[in-house]
Amino acid sequence: MCTHKTPRVVAARRLTTRSGRTESGRFLAEGAQAVREALRHGRVHELFVTEPATRRHGELVREADAIGARVSAIDARAAELLSETVTPQGIAAVCDTVEVPLAEALAGAPRLVAVLVGVADPGNAGTVLRVADAAGADAVLFAGDSVDVHNGKCVRASTGSLFHLPVARGREVEDVLTACSAAGLRLLAADGHAEHALEDGLAGHGGLASPSAWLLGNEAHGLPAEVLARADHTVRVPIYGRAESLNLATAAAVCLYASAMAGAGAARRG
Amino acid sequence: MCTHKTPRVVAARRLTTRSGRTESGRFLAEGAQAVREALRHGRVHELFVTEPATRRHGELVREADAIGARVSAIDARAAELLSETVTPQGIAAVCDTVEVPLAEALAGAPRLVAVLVGVADPGNAGTVLRVADAAGADAVLFAGDSVDVHNGKCVRASTGSLFHLPVARGREVEDVLTACSAAGLRLLAADGHAEHALEDGLAGHGGLASPSAWLLGNEAHGLPAEVLARADHTVRVPIYGRAESLNLATAAAVCLYASAMAGAGAARRG
Structure with a gap:
């Protein structure tokens, strides 16, 4: 069966929109790397794969099959319908969305958290997610009107990191900040005109190794005044x-690595 | 005069290709920010500007006029011809290319240098240039078959930084490394499987504040074995x-900020 507009493809295509994802609680992880991470760390319901992609990534098809996910053969045109890239890789997985409640993301005495406040660009958000993961952050929080973490560009830029650490969303920035404080995190606002220079290491203020939530603002406008305050x-x-x-x-x-390396140093010394 | 394929536009359009830039020794800085930095720090010969862009960026047009650069009115179609973006801003400057000889870039006891070895993606190269500038690097060197710094995407991603610090190119990676060593720089290769972890600060090996050239490899393949060696x-x-x-x-x-902040700390303490 290899025609492009099957009902399954049409349904999956709806997951490229935010409303489609919200309604179904599912999203599309596109490309071999994202699919691999989804199979390993996420919950995959269905794998769409073209014939050439099956030959290239046979192990992913077998893995999907082994966990009981449905494997659906598609043609190149269907792959285009499911793709947000110029050159689709011909492989995409339907997964459960990854967001957890704020309280769950902040459970267990977190030491390092990244909070995106009104970050609009999905590529930037995904790259920050990848950096936060690499720096050993305990969670990434999307606050205010930040982009959806399941946006295709964000998923790709995260290179799988959205499956690696808890991600939560809070429409109200204030709720997110309150939750961070309640979890024992200092709120550190990254800002070009800030009182402290990072190189001073917050000496006299607990140092960089103390449990912290880094607040990161919009690409163009930075953090709003009320968040800085x-x-x-x-x-x-x-x-x-x-x-x-x-x-x-x-x-x-x-910022995240300054905290992580100070913390790691403290852990080694301690 | 406002037709789109004037001889001047056709000549300027050639600067969107590497061969066109090499032959003429000029390149196109596109968009208001790049034009502003070019006028401030570069050498501008001609400004192409649409009527709407003239209204939005009158100060740039006056500045170009004041330094004796030719100001050429273009229409929207010509702006598209001179643009490598989806939505051209309608303003672009013809500038002298920025590369200087390797010896000139490394003159004057440099303390921090970034060396791109075979970096292929112009957006990445431009972003590294911006980071190197922010970290106070003394030069950025493009080694091997790295992308052209004057590529439109690289210029945009650098947000003007290509005008702020010396940029040099060396086709032979070995020549670039030899020049760095001769300039008193330690060669630090950034590599995922390296002997030293950055957090250890090269303690016992001069520390991170010692004059250093950071070698940064290709996005997909990293640094070649001979460079690591x-x-x-x-x-x-x-x-x-x-x-x-x-x-x-x-x-x-x-990496660059680890060196910069260690150096700044050393400078403060010293």
């Missing part, structure tokens, strides 16, 4: 040269 | 979570 400390990544700023993902990398 | 030290960004790796720009951010 609400933070325990505002911290700037120092600019030593003539660049005006860093982009969101690189700023997040520097 | 050639480095003074190989250093890995530790992965604390379950991500397989960091992407090039975020890894570069963590």
